Amino acid sequence: MTAQLSVQADADAEAAGAVAAVVSSLPVSLKPADAAADLVAIAGSTGWTGRAGAAIRHGAKGVVVVSPQAEDAVALAAVAKENGAAVVLDQQWAGNPVLAETQKDVRDLLAGSVAEAVLVDSVAYAAAGSDATALLTEHLAAILKCGIEVSGWKSVQRTPHGYVVAGRLSNGAPLSLHGILTSSEPATAKVAILTASGRADVVLPDPSAAWPAQVRTVTADGAKTLPSLYETAHRHAWTRLRDQLLSGIPGSDLEHFAALTATVRQLTD
Amino acid sequence: MSSQSQAAPAVLGVGILGAGPVTQAIHLPSLSRLQDILEVRHIMDVDPAVAESVANRVGAAFSTSLDELLADPSVDVVAICSPHQFHAAQVIAACRAGKKAVLCEKPFAMSGDEAASISAVSAETRVPIIVGAMHTFDPGWLAAEAAWGDLPEQVHTIRSSIVLPLNPRFEDFASEIVGRTPMPARDNTDPEVIKALLTGGVMGLAIHDLPLVRRFTSDFAAVEVLHAEIVKPFGYVISLRAGHVTIELRAAMNSTWEPSWVLEAIGDDTSLSIDFTPSYVHAGSAIARIMTSRTTTVLGPFGHNGYEGEWRKLAEVARGIGTAPSADTLIHDLEFALAIAEAATARVDDQATTRQEATV
Numbered sequence: 107m108t109a110q111l112s113v114q115a116d117a118d119a120e121a122a123g124a125v126a127a128v129v130s131s132l133p134v135s136l137k138p139a140d141a142a143a144d145l146v147a148i149a150g151s152t153g154w155t156g157r158a159g160a161a162i163r164h165g166a167k168g169v170v171v172v173s174p175q176a177e178d179a180v181a182l183a184a185v186a187k188e189n190g191a192a193v194v195l196d197q198q199w200a201g202n203p204v205l206a207e208t209q210k211d212v213r214d215l216l217a218g219s220v221a222e223a224v225l226v227d228s229v230a231y232a233a234a235g236s237d238a239t240a241l242l243t244e245h246l247a248a249i250l251k252c253g254i255e256v257s258g259w260k261s262v263q264r265t266p267h268g269y270v271v272a273g274r275l276s277n278g279a280p281l282s283l284h285g286i287l288t289s290s291e292p293a294t295a296k297v298a299i300l301t302a303s304g305r306a307d308v309v310l311p312d313p314s315a316a317w318p319a320q321v322r323t324v325t326a327d328g329a330k331t332l333p334s335l336y337e338t339a340h341r342h343a344w345t346r347l348r349d350q351l352l353s354g355i356p357g358s359d360l361e362h363f364a365a366l367t368a369t370v371r372q373l374t375d
Numbered sequence: 376m377s378s379q380s381q382a383a384p385a386v387l388g389v390g391i392l393g394a395g396p397v398t399q400a401i402h403l404p405s406l407s408r409l410q411d412i413l414e415v416r417h418i419m420d421v422d423p424a425v426a427e428s429v430a431n432r433v434g435a436a437f438s439t440s441l442d443e444l445l446a447d448p449s450v451d452v453v454a455i456c457s458p459h460q461f462h463a464a465q466v467i468a469a470c471r472a473g474k475k476a477v478l479c480e481k482p483f484a485m486s487g488d489e490a491a492s493i494s495a496v497s498a499e500t501r502v503p504i505i506v507g508a509m510h511t512f513d514p515g516w517l518a519a520e521a522a523w524g525d526l527p528e529q530v531h532t533i534r535s536s537i538v539l540p541l542n543p544r545f546e547d548f549a550s551e552i553v554g555r556t557p558m559p560a561r562d563n564t565d566p567e568v569i570k571a572l573l574t575g576g577v578m579g580l581a582i583h584d585l586p587l588v589r590r591f592t593s594d595f596a597a598v599e600v601l602h603a604e605i606v607k608p609f610g611y612v613i614s615l616r617a618g619h620v621t622i623e624l625r626a627a628m629n630s631t632w633e634p635s636w637v638l639e640a641i642g643d644d645t646s647l648s649i650d651f652t653p654s655y656v657h658a659g660s661a662i663a664r665i666m667t668s669r670t671t672t673v674l675g676p677f678g679h680n681g682y683e684g685e686w687r688k689l690a691e692v693a694r695g696i697g698t699a700p701s702a703d704t705l706i707h708d709l710e711f712a713l714a715i716a717e718a719a720t721a722r723v724d725d726q727a728t729t730r731q732e733a734t735v
Contacts (some may be wrong), residue, residue: 164438177644191636205492221520224606224607224627224629225606225610225612225625225627226608227536227612227625229534234643234644235643260602262601262614263601263614263616263621264604265531265619265621266531267531267532267617267621267643268532268621270601270602270621270623272602272612272614272615279606279607280604280606280612282612282614282623282625284534284623285642286641288641288642288643288646288669288691289639289643289644289668290643290646290666290668291643291666291669292642298536300606300627300629301629302608302630303629303630303631304609304631304633305631305633306536324631324632324633326632327629328632344445349575350467
């Protein structure tokens with residue numbers, strides 16, 4: 107039996123990442139700790155790369171960053187590598203288990219639809235008064251995690267109520283991302299990939315509860331809904347961190363985050 | 376209480392100008408559900424074979440002449456379903472012919488000047504005009520309008536998202552079409568073709584929702600198109616702003632079997648999402664959802680759609696028991712659509728210039 111890993115979270119990470127609930131849902135793998143834990147959860151607000159690096163230098167074997175904002179993580183990646191530590195990003199939509207590399211049916215469905223897409227239209231909602239750049243960061247992360255490669259990014263408009271971003275797929279089809287700040291909708295990201303003969307839709311839920319993501323495709327033969335996974339993005343982040351530490355195989359979250367940060371900066375500068 | 380029995384109102388005679396697929400697959404099936412109040416009595420089409428075939432379905436007279444239809448004394452109300460460029464002249468002629476009411480398919484004119492001329496003639500002749508913006512007559516929409524409270528004051532974002540199969544799929548469920556014209560081949564990389572597709576998309580498809588969009592857009596005259604491009608084989612992505620309201624228009628028509636037609640109006644605390652049924656088939660009304668952070672109110676579905684709703688309204692106004700939309704409303708709806716179409720096509724030139732500069 108593998109030894110339990112102890113977990114400590116700062117207050118902001120606990121509030122945003124439901125860390126206590128996750129730890130209690132992994133009672134064999136994880137246990138709570140007050141200090142000097144094996145694993146540390148930190149909030150992804152400004153300066154998170156520095157805080158994560160400090161935690162690793164103080165002995166943490168792994169770090170989960172909840173809702174990381176766009177930030178240069180090169181130095182953090184070096185610290186993690188030097189100390190043999192793992193860093194996992196808990197992104198509310200990109201981290202949904204339905205988008206994991208192991209979900210072959212989902213990956214194949216998305217790849218096939220994107221290759222034939224005539225339009226990708228995506229909408230993300232966050233509460234009124236939220237930070238639109240934080241929403242854009244989570245939104246872009248979800249798009250990239252869906253395997254949608256985009257060029258020609260352009261900020262169409264930014265308002266106090268959200269943003270509109272345009273881009274182009276590798277086959278030349280248009281892509282539109284629309285971020286909307288409203289308290290009338292749950293924090294949800296919807297990705298519609300329209301093709302010449304049908305569509306694929308991914309609906310990624312708010313991870314504050316274990317609402318499952320929805321993946322559905324429409325082809326000439328009919329409609330198909332893929333199996334639901336009642337696991338939050340938060341819990342999936344911790345199982346990924348555990349698995350990386352047990353296997354010794356590092357993840358690629360920070361590597362992918364560099365591309366995300368570059369795009370966010372391009373669209374917000 | 377009166378001792379006199381109330382006689383049923385006389386059935387109104389309908390004359391239809393233009394007997395293409397919209398008349399065959401939308402209006403005649405709608406009117407077949409309203410035989411207690413409306414009866415088709417005259418069909419006009421420039422193709423005599425189509426006019427005769429369609430008229431024979433409903434036992435109506437037929438002709439190839441506008442004047443002949445307008446001179447038919449059995450015709451009380453006129454529906455104008457001809458190509459867009461004929462609408463204005465035919466609306467004016469129907470008003471001058473002294474008919475009781477006119478239903479004109481959208482758009483009812485192709486310029487502000489035409490709209491003003493129609494308005495003047497309608498005022499002079501006192502013939503009420505209804506534009507066939509069917510979603511504005513959909514019982515789901517009307518129920519939402521009665522229930523949404525202060526939503527229009529707080530809306531900051533509007534989305535119209537339309538995904539439809541090409542028209543023949545639903546036309547063939549609704550009727551047996553004669554005289555269908557095949558879609559012409561076109562080069563979707565030609566800027567002039569792109570402009571025409573955008574204009575056609577706005578004036579032929581988005582225009583179904585633009586009167587509804589304008590309901591939430593007090594600064595509609597200040598429309599600014601920020602981004603516009605086409606979707607293959609037919610559709611559009613148009614981003615615009617009207618005052619402080621962000622408006623996103625999306626459409627894709629392809630060979631899918633699953634239609635989706637959603638209009639969303641979103642404020643800080645409340646939003647409306649309304650799912651419309653596809654045109655051509657009588658699949659009941661839209662379903663409207665008014666959402667807050669704690670509640671979702673569902674309105675509908677009701678038993679008929681907006682096309683049937685517009686005919687019911689036309690019968691009411693022809694009898695003088697209902698009020699037609701004001702001329703200002705119709706003109707402003709049209710000006711809003713024309714401004715978007717014009718600005719969207721202008722973006723094609725702007726975007727082409729930007730691309731050329733980027734490659735220099």
